[in-house]
Amino acid sequence: MAKSPEKAVFLDRDGVINDLIYDPKEGTVGTPLRTRDLRVFDYAGTTIKSLQDLGYKVILISNQPGVAKRQLTYREFLKMQKKIQQELKGAKLDAEYYCMHHPSALILKYKKNCDCRKPKPGLFFMAAKDLKIDLERSYYIGDSLVDVKAGHAAGVKTILIAHITDFLTRIIESEKAEPDYVIPSLKDAPKLIESLAKASD
Ligand SMILES: [Mg+2]
Ligand SMILES: [Zn+2]
Numbered sequence: 001m002a003k004s005p006e007k008a009v010f011l012d013r014d015g016v017i018n019d020l021i022y023d024p025k026e027g028t029v030g031t032p033l034r035t036r037d038l039r040v041f042d043y044a045g046t047t048i049k050s051l052q053d054l055g056y057k058v059i060l061i062s063n064q065p066g067v068a069k070r071q072l073t074y075r076e077f078l079k080m081q082k083k084i085q086q087e088l089k090g091a092k093l094d095a096e097y098y099c100m101h102h103p104s105a106l107i108l109k110y111k112k113n114c115d116c117r118k119p120k121p122g123l124f125f126m127a128a129k130d131l132k133i134d135l136e137r138s139y140y141i142g143d144s145l146v147d148v149k150a151g152h153a154a155g156v157k158t159i160l161i162a163h164i165t166d167f168l169t170r171i172i173e174s175e176k177a178e179p180d181y182v183i184p185s186l187k188d189a190p191k192l193i194e195s196l197a198k199a200s201d
Contacts, residue, residue, distance in 0.1 A: 004134040008094075009193065010124065010151075013062035015143035016161060016186055017044045017084060031064075033072045035079045043187040045089035050190035054197065057094040057131055061123045061140070061150075065102035068110030097123040097129060119146050124154035141189055145177040150173045152177070159183060159192070 014020055019039045020029040032038045040189050048058045072080075081096070089158045099118065105111035116122030128135050140151035141159045151158035160179035162168060183192055 004128065004132045006131055007055065007137040008059050008131070008133045008135045008139075009125070009189070009196065010059050010061045010127070010138065010156065011048075011093075011139040011186075012140070012142035012144075012147050013064075013084075017041060017060070019064060024170055031066060032080070033066055033076075035083050038080050038083055040084055040087035041186065044186070045087070045091035046198075047187050047189060048088060048091040048093065051193065052091075052094075055195070056138075056196055057133065059127050059131070059133075060093050060096040060098075061118070061127070062097070063118050063146075065100065065105065065110070067100055067119075068102040068105035068107050070106045095127060097127055099123060107110065117192060119149035119153060120149055121154035122171040124150070124156065139189075139193060141183075141186065145175050148172075148177040148179045153177075157181070159189060161186060168176045187199055 011017060014031045017040060018032065019041065021032045021037050022029050028143060049056050052187045063145070064077065067074050067077050099116040100112060100118055101110050101114040102114050102115050108174060116124065116126070127133060138156040139155065139159055140147060141155045142148065143159065143161045148160055150156045158179045159181045161184070162182055163184060164182055181192060
């Protein structure tokens with residue numbers, strides 16, 4: 001079988017392209033559920049462009065069970081998707097793949113144990129098929145260990161956005177989800193990927 005010609009950098013959404021929402025009353029961080037709470041990182045667009053300039057397709061892979069759990073409407077979800085696209089400063093994602101399912105969804109059509117909810121790799125396989133991506137030469141950048149696990153299952157290299165602490169190191173060990181690389185911010189990704197590409201030449 002012919003090798004797939006394209007390579008990709010897959011990106012998680014929340015915590016990677018846009019900021020998480022901190023709830024001081026609950027002491028929790030989570031997904032923005034309203035357009036007005038959505039803050040796209042100012043470097044997201046330029047970083048996506050840099051990655052594309054390096055020869056990678058840039059593809060969003062995200063679990064978004066909020067609609068399924070009735071935390072927001074599908075209409076609001078689409079509005080947020082549009083706002084993200086608008087705030088990428090002229091950059092354009094090559095594709096976006098979302099898992100809208102949840103095993104305990106309140107809306108029946110989203111209630112299932114699907115193959116696309118991360119840490120399962122279904123969305124990666126879908127994207128690889130649609131866009132002829134060679135997963136072995138591709139990366140997944142995320143901010144949680146679920147992303148690392150999904151990347152491993154998909155056969156891509158994993159990049160975790162994090163600040164390494166003793167606490168995180170212990171969780172990585174107990175979860176058996178060791179990322180291939182760790183960077184402090186999405187904006188550090190192009191330099192890393194460029195130097196890795198050079199090293200493998
Ligand atoms: Mg995330
Ligand atoms: Zn799914």
